[in-house]
Amino acid sequence: MKVITSLPELRAARKTLPGTVGFVPTMGYLHAGHISLANAAKTGCTSVVASIFVNPTQFGANEDLVKYPRDLPRDLGMLEAAGVALVWTPSPEDMYPSGFQTWVDVQGLTMRLEGEIRPGHFRGVATVVAKLFNAVGPDRAYFGQKDAQQAAVIRRMTTDLDFPIEIVVCPTVRESDGLAMSSRNIYLNQDERNAATILFRALSAAETAYQGGERNAESLRRIIHELIATEPLARLQYVSCADYLTLEELVTVRDRVLLSIAAHLGKTRLIDNIVIWDQADKKRDGI
Numbered sequence: 001m002k003v004i005t006s007l008p009e010l011r012a013a014r015k016t017l018p019g020t021v022g023f024v025p026t027m028g029y030l031h032a033g034h035i036s037l038a039n040a041a042k043t044g045c046t047s048v049v050a051s052i053f054v055n056p057t058q059f060g061a062n063e064d065l066v067k068y069p070r071d072l073p074r075d076l077g078m079l080e081a082a083g084v085a086l087v088w089t090p091s092p093e094d095m096y097p098s099g100f101q102t103w104v105d106v107q108g109l110t111m112r113l114e115g116e117i118r119p120g121h122f123r124g125v126a127t128v129v130a131k132l133f134n135a136v137g138p139d140r141a142y143f144g145q146k147d148a149q150q151a152a153v154i155r156r157m158t159t160d161l162d163f164p165i166e167i168v169v170c171p172t173v174r175e176s177d178g179l180a181m182s183s184r185n186i187y188l189n190q191d192e193r194n195a196a197t198i199l200f201r202a203l204s205a206a207e208t209a210y211q212g213g214e215r216n217a218e219s220l221r222r223i224i225h226e227l228i229a230t231e232p233l234a235r236l237q238y239v240s241c242a243d244y245l246t247l248e249e250l251v252t253v254r255d256r257v258l259l260s261i262a263a264h265l266g267k268t269r270l271i272d273n274i275v276i277w278d279q280a281d282k283k284r285d286g287i
Contacts, residue, residue, distance in 0.1 A: 001080040003087045010088050010135055017085060019046025023138035023165075025129060028052040029069040029183040030078050033173035037142040038082040040170050049136050050079050051088045053095065058124030069186050088136070095131060104130045106153050106160070112247050113240055113260060114149050114271070125150055126157050133163050141165050146172040146180050148258055148273045152247060172272075174200065180272045192265040195233035199272040202227040203259050206241075210253065210276050217241040217250040217257075224261060237262040237269070244275060 004010045014021070022041030026034050041048040052075055059065040072089065079087055103123050109115070110122040133141065141158075143151045151169045158167055173181045178200035179193075188196060202224040209223055224239045242249050244256035253276070260273035 001076070001084055001087065003076060003089060005089055005091070005094075007090070007094060007135055010086075013086055014049070014137060017047040017049070020139040021045055021136070022048045022168075023132070023136050023141045024048065024050040024084070025132050025141070025143075026050060026052055026075075027054045027068070027183070028075050029071055029186075030075045031173075031181045031183065033144055033146065033181040035078060035082050036173050037144060037170055038079060038084055040168065041140065041142050042083045044168065045140055047086070048082075048084045049086045049088065049138065050084045051090070051132055051136070053088075053090055053128070053132075055095070055124055055128045056092055057096065057127060058121050060118055060120065063118075064184075064187075069183055095128065103127050104157060104161075106157050109149070109153050109156055109247055112149075112242070112249075113238065114262070117237065117262065122150070122153050126153060129154055130157065130161065130163075133158075133165060138165055140168050142168045142170060144172060145169055145275070146182070146272065148260060148275075149247060152245070172274075178204070180270075182270065184268055184270065187268040188265055192233055192268065195231050196265050196270060198228055198231040198234050199261055199263060199270060200274075203261060203272060203274045206259055207274055207276050210257075211278075215253045217253050220253065220259065224259070228261075228263060233265055235264040237264065 002013055004013055022045030024037045024041055038048055038050060054068050056065055076087060104126040105123050106126050115122050143154060155167045158165055177197050179196050205227050206220040206223045209220060214220060220241050221239045228234050228236045240260045242258050244258045256275055256277045258273055258275055262271045
């Protein structure tokens, strides 16, 4: 596995990779969810490229950029074990050199949910992903369902800017008790870690109601609200029952629906989501 820091080195190394190239962009401090993306890329492509870059432009003024967990040697060992051929680890100065003033701003999709809570976040995400795509030139790029809105924004950007890249969204990887894997889980103390399972339990309760025939979106939101309220350590930030593609809030559930949630456990902010749809839809779509 080659580890590259500069853009010229990356472009030279990229030319030597055989066949189709799958790309896994990360911010490091990897877990099994990231490795599942690398495994999917390995299965679907001839060569796999990953990046490790903690992108400063997607963090707000009061967010956790400085303390965001980092362990590059550990990350590189995990990627090498997963069969990644090339890892790019640019610096902030490489990505945003002096005088940088060009941004990618996806509108519409970024006005809700995370975009409403974290102004400017998706501008930073879209800009850095566009730069990564231009640098790596992959055939396919792999993202996790846990960051569902991010995946939707990147799909939109890829289509709108005519990137010849297939966006592959892979299932959320969870701990044995249902907690979605996240680099930020390390911030949780034991009591908060135990309490954090309420997010997936609340989403699952709404899904159970849906499978039982509930199609009123507000009723599904209320189920989540009420279950989260039973956990004193959880402070709910939002609950959404929205169209999977447009992220517009629904009145009546139809087709594919994104149920998503954001909450604080102590000082740690966590997000989670599930996609619900009925069995007829799954059969129609070949799932």
